[in-house]
Amino acid sequence: MSTPTHTKEWILTNKPTDFPQLSGPEPTFTLKTNPLPPLEDGKVLVKTLYLSNDPAQRGWITKGVDPARLYVPPVPQGGVMRARAVAEVIESKNPKFKKGDKVLANAGWAEYALNDPQNLQLQPVQQLEGVSVTHFLGAFGMTGLTAYYGTKIIARAGPGDTVVVSGAAGATGSMVVQIAKKMLGCKRVIGMAGSDEKCRWVESLGADVCLNYKKPDFKKQLVEATEGYVEVYFDNVGGEILDLMLSRMKKEGRVAACGAVSNYNTSQPTGLRNWFEVITNRLEIKGFIILDFVASGKVGEAMAEMVKACKEGKITVDESMETVVETKFEDVPKTWMMLFEGGNTGKLVTKLV
Amino acid sequence: MSTPTHTKEWILTNKPTDFPQLSGPEPTFTLKTNPLPPLEDGKVLVKTLYLSNDPAQRGWITKGVDPARLYVPPVPQGGVMRARAVAEVIESKNPKFKKGDKVLANAGWAEYALNDPQNLQLQPVQQLEGVSVTHFLGAFGMTGLTAYYGTKIIARAGPGDTVVVSGAAGATGSMVVQIAKKMLGCKRVIGMAGSDEKCRWVESLGADVCLNYKKPDFKKQLVEATEGYVEVYFDNVGGEILDLMLSRMKKEGRVAACGAVSNYNTSQPTGLRNWFEVITNRLEIKGFIILDFVASGKVGEAMAEMVKACKEGKITVDESMETVVETKFEDVPKTWMMLFEGGNTGKLVTKLV
Missing domain, CATH: 3.90.180.10 (Medium-chain alcohol dehydrogenases, catalytic domain)
Structure with missing residues (x-):
């Protein structure tokens, strides 16, 4: 050439x-x-x-x-x-x-x-x-690291926790599902995605259940799936689903604010009607940016852990x-x-x- | 009788x-x-x-x-x-x-x-x-304790921090102003209240400045008063002012979510247009309820500290x-x-x- x-x-x-x-x-x-x-x-x-x-x-x-x-x-x-x-x-x-x-x-x-x-x-x-x-x-780039640090460090997800993740069929969400369920040993992982096909794929990655947020009875399904409320919500979307999740968090629940794709293309985002839940249920919401962790110089370890989990067949990183x-x-x-x-x-x- | x-x-x-x-x-x-x-x-x-x-x-x-x-x-x-x-x-x-x-x-x-x-x-x-x-x-009841724990423990306000408090002329807010400025030694305290008269009173309690949120140029004033952005926001009101404050927080700023009085009497609260700031500026938002601290059995010390500060003339608890x-x-x-x-x-x- x-x-x-x-x-x-x-x-x-x-x-x-x-x-x-x-x-x-x-x-x-x-x-x-x-x-x-x-x-x-x-x-x-x-x-x-x-x-x-x-x-x-x-x-x-x-x-x-x-x-x-x-x-x-x-x-x-x-x-x-x-x-x-x-x-x-x-x-x-x-x-x-x-x-x-x-x-x-x-x-x-x-x-x-x-x-x-x-x-x-x-x-x-x-x-x-x-x-x-x-x-x-x-999976082995910024996206995977975002999922790893957001789930493990920001949301402090661990055994015993139920983790809900929105955008679960997306790049970050699909790694959150795997990291929560197969690397951190969380008790239960609930995904949300935009089609039945995506939901079945998210379940094949290890989610206990994945809900199609476009279904008319989605809200009812989410309430049922989160019976007893949940410890962790990994938020990729913001807006209405974040609002709904504020009402499904357990007392002292943790929200990792990673993305707000529902807001990105609008100058009039949805209001959070359930804001009072932040107070009454003492929720903790933390925004984060993966570059901060990259700057710390420690992401090599996290990456090595993910590559190892992949080699051992624990997590799926394929086409x-x-x-x-x-x-x-x-x-x-x-x-x-x-x-x-x-x-x-x-x-x-x-x-x- | x-x-x-x-x-x-x-x-x-x-x-x-x-x-x-x-x-x-x-x-x-x-x-x-x-x-x-x-x-x-x-x-x-x-x-x-x-x-x-x-x-x-x-x-x-x-x-x-x-x-x-x-x-x-x-x-x-x-x-x-x-x-x-x-x-x-x-x-x-x-x-x-x-x-x-x-x-x-x-x-x-x-x-x-x-x-x-x-x-x-x-x-x-x-x-x-x-x-x-x-x-x-x-001041020496649940209200004062709410101000004390919210400012010191939830928002971790300390020397070097600029603290903004909404509802600053209210029961909790007026104690937050005094605790931040006169007990925790915060660098700068900015109040917000609903009339000029209230604002002058809040300043008499120790706020460096207090802004009347009903003024047409309130937003501009707030932007000026928070030049360089702020570390701590003690939120008593939620809604539009919370939304505005999300855009005035420094990177890794802390928001103590204490109340949302702007939402209490409406089933249609204002949207948070600036939610993306939570992510891009890695904000931490924590809801809290004073009863949790009361249950810990340690509020006696906090109360004694406030009574002492009052006796020493540091804080004002009068009519x-x-x-x-x-x-x-x-x-x-x-x-x-x-x-x-x-x-x-x-x-x-x-x-x-």
Whole structure:
């Protein structure tokens, strides 16, 4: 392959307050082709193979949010949309990386990225027999760590506890189910997901039961499934389901606030009618961001524990844990939007074709 | 005084979902006169002198709430409205109490209560020079303890912290201001209250500034007053102000969820638009109920510390800390409703006349 001179990129052109717009007069993203500068000493040129799709990305592009209030800087207007990727080094003037290396990189929504390894946050991909490299964007990446720390450290889930997790068929939720049930030995794990098919899959991962929140009698089913109330709720969705769960928590119950996907695309989130339960039942709600744990330098142990659990057959990290969507570069935003349509089970990965 | 044979009582006749109704076809409370049974051995007859008015009482009478989810049993339909009181023993067949004793009692909204001391939760009133007995319903009662434990233990406020407290001119809030600033040495205390007059009083108690939340530019003022963001928010109100405060908390800030008076009289509370701040800023929200600390048997120390601080002139517990409303028994519910009209500064106490 000859060295590319240009790269297609998806540029953030209009920050959304509600649903991102893929077309119309003010599209959220715009496709551009930009020249690649010559490769200087110390830099590498990588080709994006797979893109990680994460609900958190939505938070980085919201209009009017004070940058000081975000845990990472927002994507600037006019900048390339930020994303973690599995990439291949195709040219290198840095001794630490050589042509052909598979790496994790903050390549963004770009065909090619050229920069120094620090700016790209390059990391070599660990090669595990029988494990696809894409899992380092999911189960063995930030997603798995989010599930691990949220369940074990933030929510302090352990034997004897009943754990409820929303978004249980999603990338984080499907790991929470497995970690709670098969690594932490929780007594009972209850999932929630958006279709019967997803629910059966969540149960196959170890959930005692998984409820389809789109069913008309969902609320009744949840009340029955949580009879006696529950110690832990791992919240990926916020909004109405969080509100409902506030009324199903045991006294001194713990809520790990991990995500609020129900709120991401609306400027008018649902009210929490059951807020008084926080007081009367002495609930503890803790928000967390996995980057804090990464910064502590201790995530290696957690990751090793998960890899070990996988090797021993305790937890499942296979193709069922991800939805890999073959995508032309022109359709990168469209695939990302599947996150908000409930289209995926497990990690949603874009495979560039 | 001859022994009374009957007592007037306010009976809970229609549990409200929204605002309690003092008149109309379905009044929340109904005045009745009931005979007093003869005084048996072990029992005492008390006369109610002062009634404690607490927002928490509203929670004990809401229609349709699962009793298992309340921290104390709800007031039963047809039962006397529950309230803590300062009372006088007017007849006793119990050796522990004698005629003329001033006591704290769960007398309820009744002129007279006749029962054994355990059922009445009788406690002798400590006599402190220059301190009105009514303060044992407020600053030196459950209210003061709520402020103490909420600020010190739940919110872990200490030197270096900026503390914001809503309902700062209320019974709990006015103690939070004093405890944070004058006992725990917090760097800065910001109050919120519903009138300029209340705000100046809160500042006289030690708040660095107190903001009138009814002012049109309140939001702007709050943003300015919390420049650099704050470590601690003591929430007495919930709803919109809680929502606003979620956006003013420093990373890893702590919210003590003590009350939600803005929600008590509505079945449609305000949504929390800023819920994502809980996640992005890793906030910790903890609900608490003072009875848990009372049950631990350690509140005596906290109380002694507050009494000492008062004697040393560090904190103010005088007539400014309570609004005593002289009330005919027929108007007991009307005085109680002042809690929800923002009529009182400090503890709202009903003096029966």
